[in-house]
Amino acid sequence: MALNHATSEEEPVCGAWQKFLQGALIAFLAITLLLLLHFLLPSRTGKLQDQVRTLSAQVHELQQEQAMPSLVLNRYRNSICYIFGIYQVGYPGQKPVQRTRISGSGFLVADGLIATNRHVAEPWYGDPDSDALLNRGATATLEKLVAYFPGSPDPVNLRVAVLSSDGDLALVRATHGTQGLQPLPLASKQPEAGELVAVVGYPMGVLGMMAKAPTPVYARLAYRHDDQGTAGELAALSLIRPSATCGHLGDVVGDKLIYDAPTAHGASGGPVFNSRGEVIGVNAAYIDGFSGGTLGVSAESLRPLIKEALRPRF
Secondary structure, eight states, X not given: OHHHHHXXXXXXXXXXXXXXXXXXXXXXXXXXXXXXXXXXXXXXHHHHHHXXXXXXXXXXXXXXXXXXXHHHHHXXXXXXXXXXXXXXXXXXXXXXXXXXXXXXXXXXXXXXXXXXXXXXXXXXXXOHHHHHHHHXXXXXXXXXXXXXXXXXXXXXXXXXXXXXXXXXXXXXXXXXXXXXXXXXXXXXXXXXXXXXXXXXXXXXXXXXXXXXXXXXXXXXXXXXXXXXXXXXXXXXXXXXXXXXXXXXXEEEETTEEEEOOOOOTTOTTOEEEOTTSOEEEEEEEEOTTOTTOEEEEEGGGHHHHHHHHHSOOO
């Protein structure tokens, strides 16, 4: 009985000691954890906050890029015009040897001032057939140059304001019809390769706009060959609407931009936007058969032309 009594007295003492040791161990671990958190948590939290900020910026950039084509079309569509022209080349007192219709695009950069390509404002510029005649003493004259703005039923007469002497850029002045339209913003810094771009304009000219028209309108206009008459009917029906294509900037070489946004004739002179909705260039040409070979002229080259065009004349 004594042995049994001793055993029954010993067990509570052992159990209490074990509980004491467990409590001490837990307390030690808790203190250690608190010390670690005290010394390590601020720096770790800072790193996590930096990572969250970086990821948030990347997500915002992706959202901005995805929304950009819609943004520029909705905000600037009415300031991007379709340009139609006719020019002739010939000798004085004779019937013109060459009479050609042209289509292009342009966009408002100041009140009444429209940016486009030189080969749109002066259509014989860079044309080998015209050059051959001009070298033999012929002269070239612009018979007609008009712009159609979305939402307006009437054409606007254009006259040349400034021609670039060393690049495919020009400014033309509208006689009326641009009041209340918003000039497009030029980018404040040079673009970098890899950026997302959107090209807005009128690829394929009247044909491209007819293809987007409702079926009854397309059926009625499809076989007409009068580009200006067709453009007038499209304007009356509010169907003068630019198109946007997207791609990436492949390279920047001097004042040249190379990108893979698809385009076609008729889109020459249209704006090239970056992901922030700023104009980084003027669409100029494309290399047939190479999808990555669309060429533009940097918007930086527009600035001196705009300055010259806006200079007061005495």
